[in-house]
Amino acid sequence: MKDVLKPNGLGLKRVFKASYCSYLGFKAAFKEEAAFRQELLLSLILFPISFWLASSLLHWAVLVSSLLIILIVELLNSAIEALTDRVSTELHVLSGRAKDMGSAAVTLSLTIVLIIWGISLYMKIA
Numbered sequence: 001m002k003d004v005l006k007p008n009g010l011g012l013k014r015v016f017k018a019s020y021c022s023y024l025g026f027k028a029a030f031k032e033e034a035a036f037r038q039e040l041l042l043s044l045i046l047f048p049i050s051f052w053l054a055s056s057l058l059h060w061a062v063l064v065s066s067l068l069i070i071l072i073v074e075l076l077n078s079a080i081e082a083l084t085d086r087v088s089t090e091l092h093v094l095s096g097r098a099k100d101m102g103s104a105a106v107t108l109s110l111t112i113v114l115i116i117w118g119i120s121l122y123m124k125i126a
Contacts, residue, residue, distance in 0.1 A: 025075065033078045035106070036071070043067040046117070053120050066116045073109040077102035 008017045029036040046067055054060035080102040084095045 029075055029078055033074070036074050036078060039070050039074050043071060053117070053124055055123070059120070062116060063120060066113045070106070070109045070113055073105050077106050 008014045008021075030040070047064065050060055050063040050067075054063055080098055084098050088095065
């Protein structure tokens with residue numbers, strides 16, 4: 001079966017276009033979403049501390065990955081909110097539910113960071 005023409009192209013062209021789309025997504029999140037900026041600031045503050053806190057390379061990877069999880073979930077939450085608002089800004093139970101679930105996901109990702117970083121700090125100072 002022949003390749004169907006893809007809107008983003010094929011091969012390296014698709015990789016470059018996808019990278020540009022990712023850049024636009026980061027730019028929009030930074031510009032439009034206060035929560036993303038706050039969580040990015042938190043991640044930038046904690047990142048250098050991770051080198052001191054980690055007891056091994058694997059431990060460091062877990063610390064840093066937990067920070068990335070926050071940013072990933074916040075990006076997805078922001079996408080859900082933007083799409084919901086694009087469909088309609090009227091109050092609707094399903095729109096509210098979608099936004100609340102996205103917010104709950106962000107809260108869980110922050111909880112993961114609190115657990116991982118809290119235990120790591122306890123192990124470091126105990």
